Amino acid sequence: MVEPGLIRAAQSGDRDALITLLREIETHVYRTAYYIVNNEQDAMDAAQEALIRIYTKIGSYEEKAQFKTWIQRIVTNICIDKFRRNKPTVSIDEHDMVFHEKQNVEDEVLSAYAAQDIRSAIDQLPDHHRAVVVLRYLQDFSYNEIAESLDLPLNTVKSYLFRARQQLQTLLHDYQKGGVRG
Amino acid sequence: MNCQEVMEYMQRELDGDLDEYEKATMTNHFKQCPDCAAMFERLKTLSAELENLPHVTPSYSLVDAIMPQLEQLSFEAAGSVVEPQEAAMPKRRKSPARGASSRLRQLTGVIAACLVAGTFIISYNAGWFNGSHSNNDMSQAEASATAADSPMANYDTSELKQFVATDPQASSEVKSESLDTGMSLKTNVTEQGGIVSEQDGGGVAGGSSSELGASDVGSASGLTAPDSNKENPDTGTDTSISQSPTEDNSRTLESLSGEPEKAPLAPVAVVSADGVYSAEVVGYVLKIYEASDHKLLLETSRKNGQIANLSWSEDNKILNYEIHLESGGIEKYAVDLNTLKDEKATH
Numbered sequence: 001m002v003e004p005g006l007i008r009a010a011q012s013g014d015r016d017a018l019i020t021l022l023r024e025i026e027t028h029v030y031r032t033a034y035y036i037v038n039n040e041q042d043a044m045d046a047a048q049e050a051l052i053r054i055y056t057k058i059g060s061y062e063e064k065a066q067f068k069t070w071i072q073r074i075v076t077n078i079c080i081d082k083f084r085r086n087k088p089t090v091s092i093d094e095h096d097m098v099f100h101e102k103q104n105v106e107d108e109v110l111s112a113y114a115a116q117d118i119r120s121a122i123d124q125l126p127d128h129h130r131a132v133v134v135l136r137y138l139q140d141f142s143y144n145e146i147a148e149s150l151d152l153p154l155n156t157v158k159s160y161l162f163r164a165r166q167q168l169q170t171l172l173h174d175y176q177k178g179g180v181r182g
Numbered sequence: 183m184n185c186q187e188v189m190e191y192m193q194r195e196l197d198g199d200l201d202e203y204e205k206a207t208m209t210n211h212f213k214q215c216p217d218c219a220a221m222f223e224r225l226k227t228l229s230a231e232l233e234n235l236p237h238v239t240p241s242y243s244l245v246d247a248i249m250p251q252l253e254q255l256s257f258e259a260a261g262s263v264v265e266p267q268e269a270a271m272p273k274r275r276k277s278p279a280r281g282a283s284s285r286l287r288q289l290t291g292v293i294a295a296c297l298v299a300g301t302f303i304i305s306y307n308a309g310w311f312n313g314s315h316s317n318n319d320m321s322q323a324e325a326s327a328t329a330a331d332s333p334m335a336n337y338d339t340s341e342l343k344q345f346v347a348t349d350p351q352a353s354s355e356v357k358s359e360s361l362d363t364g365m366s367l368k369t370n371v372t373e374q375g376g377i378v379s380e381q382d383g384g385g386v387a388g389g390s391s392s393e394l395g396a397s398d399v400g401s402a403s404g405l406t407a408p409d410s411n412k413e414n415p416d417t418g419t420d421t422s423i424s425q426s427p428t429e430d431n432s433r434t435l436e437s438l439s440g441e442p443e444k445a446p447l448a449p450v451a452v453v454s455a456d457g458v459y460s461a462e463v464v465g466y467v468l469k470i471y472e473a474s475d476h477k478l479l480l481e482t483s484r485k486n487g488q489i490a491n492l493s494w495s496e497d498n499k500i501l502n503y504e505i506h507l508e509s510g511g512i513e514k515y516a517v518d519l520n521t522l523k524d525e526k527a528t529h
Binding site: 015019022023026027029030031034035040043044047048051052055056057059060115118119133136137138143158161162165166168169172173 | 189190193194196197199221224225228229231232233234235236237238239240241243244245247248251252255256456457458474
């Protein structure tokens with residue numbers, strides 16, 4: 001995504017390189033913020049704060065981590081710590097993994113879910129489940145890259161992602177049937 | 183293979199994480215279990231929808247929007263090689279500006295010049311000087327806790343305090359000398375200016391530097407003191423300057439010394455080369471913060487001398503510093519950030 005040479009130049013104090021670098025990543029930063037906070041204005045604020053933090057902290061980035069996971073870690077932390085306070089989310093029960101109900105095969109008319117429904121379903125996920133989904137689908141991150149970004153063990157990332165998809169599937173299935181239960 | 187296990191396979195398949203054998207196992211299960219097959223279809227639909235979520239972009243350039251803040255940060259960092267502070271963030275506003283030593287150096291020059299100018303004006307008023315002798319003496323003795331009658335006396339006190347704070351050993355001598363004539367006052371001021379720049383060069387002189395900050399505040403009316411100096415009785419001085427009937431020269435003084443308002447002298451801070459830690463000297467105590475969020479990691483006991491010559495080890499894990507005892511001796515200390523222990527250095 002970002003050329004290593006540019007990162008090194010930015011780290012060594014080349015301010016123009018640092019600004020160029022910020023321009024290259026601003027959309028990625030914003031996109032994550034947008035889907036985590038689910039609000040354009042908050043996303044702008046969170047993304048700007050993340051860019052300022054990247055600007056000031058560029059010297060502390062170490063090449064042993066991927067740059068893209070380093071910046072996603074900064075933006076997800078800001079979003080979760082500052083902009084998601086007190087937002088209601090559904091609880092995901094560890095032992096409630098598989099089928100909530102036996103679903104009848106016959107009512108499986110597979111129509112596309114409305115994007116708006118998907119966004120509001122994502123918004124109901126617990127913070128870290130949502131962050132995992134956003135990194136997986138909006139940043140195309142692998143399990144490992146998500147683990148690195150969120151500082152979570154690999155198995156936790158998988159279980160968050162799997163549970164989040166099941167939860168989303170249940171929520172969207174309920175929307176489709178015309179009513180949100182619970 | 184049960185449905186629970188197949189669910190895990192389905193999930194992994196969505197991420198392209200299944201090998202051929204696992205895929206075949208899953209497909210075989212679907213043949214016997216229509217519920218799982220249906221669930222997989224729904225999950226695939228969901229996953230495809232998630233992949234197709236709009237790749238939103240900001241409606242205006244975020245970097246352009248924050249450019250003024252970034253420039254501010256660069257400006258604040260310009261005087262030092264350490265990393266820029268997050269001073270542009272609203273929550274940081276109150277913390278004293280660090281890493282601006284060059285600007286500080288310029289300002290101390292301005293302040294010294296102001297004081298010299300002020301003193302000349304004062305020394306013209308010889309009659310007043312004699313009359314206010316006792317007044318000065320008293321307020322000095324009480325560490326200027328009470329606001330004195332004359333605005334001149336207040337000015338004098340704050341200046342004196344400045345000098346005393348800079349060099350405690352010389353204080354008694356200075357007191358008598360400075361009350362003598364306008365000339366000797368001028369000498370003090372010059373000396374004080376010299377000491378200030380020396381501190382800058384040396385890098386560190388926490389206790390006196392923060393005292394200095396407070397004294398400046400006292401003479402430049404209407405300023406708030408740096409956080410770390412709450413115990414300084416500068417407000418008494420401050421209010422009386424602005425409230426008492428003003429003489430021409432005190433006005434001059436105010437306007438002259440009003441300039442440094444924007445940047446009160448900050449306590450000395452030394453940020454580690456990797457930008458992770460920030461060590462600050464506050465009075466006779468050394469505090470180490472996490473530079474990113476200013477979280478206090480360690481606060482040493484009160485030392486019995488000036489804390490000076492802070493330096494970080496190459497791996498940025500050990501902070502070495504010295505304590506300059508009043509007796510003239512130097513004690514070397516080291517704080518290990520791994521263990522958070524403050525101990526006398528072995529060598």
